[in-house]
Amino acid sequence: MGKVTENKQQKERSLLNTAFQLFTSKGIAKTSISDIAQQAGIAKGTFYLYFRDKYDLQERLIVHKAEVLFRHAIAAVQNQGSMDPEEQIIALLDDILTEMQRDPRLLRFINKNLSWAVFRRAMDKSNVDYLCEVKRILSSGGQQWQEQELMLYTIIELVGAASYSVVLDQDPVDLERYKPWLFRSVRAIMEAHRIREG
Amino acid sequence: MGKVTENKQQKERSLLNTAFQLFTSKGIAKTSISDIAQQAGIAKGTFYLYFRDKYDLQERLIVHKAEVLFRHAIAAVQNQGSMDPEEQIIALLDDILTEMQRDPRLLRFINKNLSWAVFRRAMDKSNVDYLCEVKRILSSGGQQWQEQELMLYTIIELVGAASYSVVLDQDPVDLERYKPWLFRSVRAIMEAHRIREG
Amino acid sequence: MGKVTENKQQKERSLLNTAFQLFTSKGIAKTSISDIAQQAGIAKGTFYLYFRDKYDLQERLIVHKAEVLFRHAIAAVQNQGSMDPEEQIIALLDDILTEMQRDPRLLRFINKNLSWAVFRRAMDKSNVDYLCEVKRILSSGGQQWQEQELMLYTIIELVGAASYSVVLDQDPVDLERYKPWLFRSVRAIMEAHRIREG
Amino acid sequence: MGKVTENKQQKERSLLNTAFQLFTSKGIAKTSISDIAQQAGIAKGTFYLYFRDKYDLQERLIVHKAEVLFRHAIAAVQNQGSMDPEEQIIALLDDILTEMQRDPRLLRFINKNLSWAVFRRAMDKSNVDYLCEVKRILSSGGQQWQEQELMLYTIIELVGAASYSVVLDQDPVDLERYKPWLFRSVRAIMEAHRIREG
DNA sequence: GATGAATGAGAGTTCATTCAT
């Protein structure tokens, strides 16, 4: 890789980071390209060498952040080593929630911008197939599920939505107090989809 | 109520309606106050006699729309007449989902803008205490629940989030096919919170 | 007419005049809307209350200037009182050339921007039908012409094109020395189209 | 001529051709140096090794195109072999009009950009003295003319201006129908300048 | 010679807000 290419990649990452700072502190609508360029220490025109416009940047940022989050969570599950699908899913969610708690701006940004459609697009662009990874988890120990994709969808939407105000505003309760009940609900949902052998 | 006041109320409602049309068709960011005033047939300056700015209007609109939706759902439950809390909650959700299906713009608008905090503010401003109403439903037949408020929060967040892409994009499936599984999940969540007697 | 309307009309005329000054001194391409607004003593945004963009203004300006020019020339012919069509046409051209000589910027502006198509559009928008007026001149004394419209087209294009460098740069000769030869050519063209009575 | 110089000349011609394509399809104002360089397959910076700026290129292009056109027309006249000056001038104009008809973009480009001054500059820069060539034609058979240069000027301006909308828009008629009348006018102009021998 | 990343001035345009009528 040439010096120039390397330099460009670094500058792109710098722009993504700067934009994330600004998007999460002032909001996307109130963040101008001038702001981003200035904060990143480049000329306004340079921005357009890297992104088509603010929304191009936004999309690339979502993809990037979602991917980092998932990579971390999948790794956490693998390190934990349990073979029970339910426990692995809970561990996955727990890791994600912990990350969100650590950086609530990430939650605010992803949650406000991540739709199911965007999520899938992000997964497509990624090198690793995270969805497939999650499906492998669900099949651990030979377990099978009714309407597996819908179950996943339900869980993702529930956790994504419910975590928002809990993490950001501790409303209606704080995360530590909500987690047991949230996980109990997740287990109940999984139970409702489980195919019993016998 | 004087004629003047009446006239004012009518103009305000006209502005709210116009804004809803524009917000849901062009998006809030791309709707200008000029647009709203012009569409509503008033002068730009007049807008400021009714709202502080676009975001003041937006908030009042959310509250208004959420209230209409809830009033309708509560009435639907009362007309149905079942005494089983679970069935009543399902009926309530079913009515809301049906309304959303009928007017997906409403879903898009509320979902993108309604947070738990805003929802509670809306409820506070309303004349009827809908939350109390729901709690009465939950207590039908003397039933009691662990962490009743958290259970409600969980259900509302789940249904709100999961309905979005299902209703608007039929993704991952269409609403009719998703409903049974969604309701099964809701029942599972309630089951997980139920206090058994005896 | 209300005070406001009057004021607006005056401001529009002021903008047209300012734009003409700038267009003819710096060229259209190098004249920005900022320039026009600043020179006219209004805010940049105000420009857009009067014109869609620079090219809207330009077109309105061409129409306006062409109309003034023609009105003047037609009046000059009528005051002169000759009945010979050839002499009347020459008088018409002479008046236009004199005006151009008086304000060469006008020539530069019109010539660079007036095509046959634009000219006809301008005539359409005008209240008076100048083309019709010219045709009446040609028919004075019962005179008839072969391909009358083509003859007119030829004369207009010749005079328009040939006057440009003569008036603006006295190149290849100055206007006074060129006029006799130009008019001799015009008469020759007319002669070539004349229908002789028999 | 060294390899390097040859290479440079080829690159310059490539730039001229590319610019002509772009100028005539998008217009000069909307063609950027980036566009030209990209289309020509060179780096933006390289452009400046060949031309000072867009307008330098534009001027060189006009000169080049005008010269090609005239060379072709002069050759056509020489091949035809008539000795009558009038017929030779008509043949010259006919060839130019035919070329314009074949490539209307050429007409649009030259006509919008060629003034008498630029034309003469082009002729000066050329190796062959086309003006002298034309004067020789006029003197064929010992014919003499009053104000010969003004006559030429008049004819060139007439044909240049009148061909524009006829060729490009078939307005007010198409070229084939206009030609007889145009040539009749040209002959009338020449007649008006002819010195009859006694 | 050739490159193309970087620059930054400046173009066009929009719009919330004000205020004289």
Place this chain on the structure above:
DNA sequence: CATGAATGAACTCTCATTCAT
């Protein structure tokens, strides 16, 4: 109360030009 002309800051995006490689 209502108006809408006027404002001017702020925005997005373009592009000629430079210069280190």
